[in-house]
Structure formats: C-alpha cells, structure tokens
Amino acid sequence: KLQEMGYDNVFIETVEGWPSLETIIPKLKAKKxxxxxxxxxxxxxxxxxxxxxxxxxxxxxxxxLEKEGIKVEAYIHGLGENEAVRNVFVERANAAWDALEATGQAAE
Incomplete structure (x- = not known):
C-alpha cells in the first residue's frame, strides 16, 4: 500500500514472519x-x-544490515507515542462502544 502511495523507499519487514529481512535486503541493494x-x-x-x-x-x-554494508540508524518509538495514532484508537473504541449500545449488547 505504501508503494501505491508513492513511498518507494519505505519497506516493512517482520521479526518472525513475512516479509522477512531476507526478502528486504535484496530490494535495498537493488535500489543501492x-x-x-x-x-x-x-x-x-x-x-x-x-x-x-x-x-x-x-x-x-x-x-x-550493517554486515551487508548498510548504515543503520534506529528510531525506537512505538506508534502509541504518536497522538494522532492514539486518537484513531480512541475514536474506533468509541465507535465500537456506540455500536454495542445501539444493539443492546454493551455491558452495564
């Protein structure tokens, strides 16, 4: 989705799944x-x-990555530190609660 939006220099990989780092390294090298x-x-x-x-x-x-000759900087902050991301969670939680109340399924 990020590439569709024009972010061709952003890659997402997982620690214990797919895409793995091994699938990303060749892409980084191809883009030099x-x-x-x-x-x-x-x-x-x-x-x-x-x-x-x-x-x-x-x-x-x-x-x-460093062994592959790529210089690495780390930005160690979770998405939850971003106020806009937290607001999305609150809005969706409120919408879910409203939906439950509308159907009478909300806990008292």
Missing part, C-alpha cells in the same frame, strides 16, 4: 540504498524493537 532508519511498526517499542530489531547482538536486524 546505503543508509536506513529502522523503526518499529508496533504500538509499543518493547523487546522486539530494542533487541531483535535494533540490538547489538549479531542476529539483530541492525547487525545483519
């Missing part, structure tokens, strides 16, 4: 990208973000 900023696409930047993604261990995504 030498520097990336990694950031979690998670509500909270916890263990996965701090260790698996941006940690200093040799199997972290940061370390793997």
């Amino acid at each position: 990208i030498k520097k990336v900023t990694i950031m979690p696409f998670m509500m909270v930047a916890g263990d996965h973000a701090n260790n698996d993604m941006a940690g200093s261990e040799e199997d972290s995504h940061k370390s793997i």
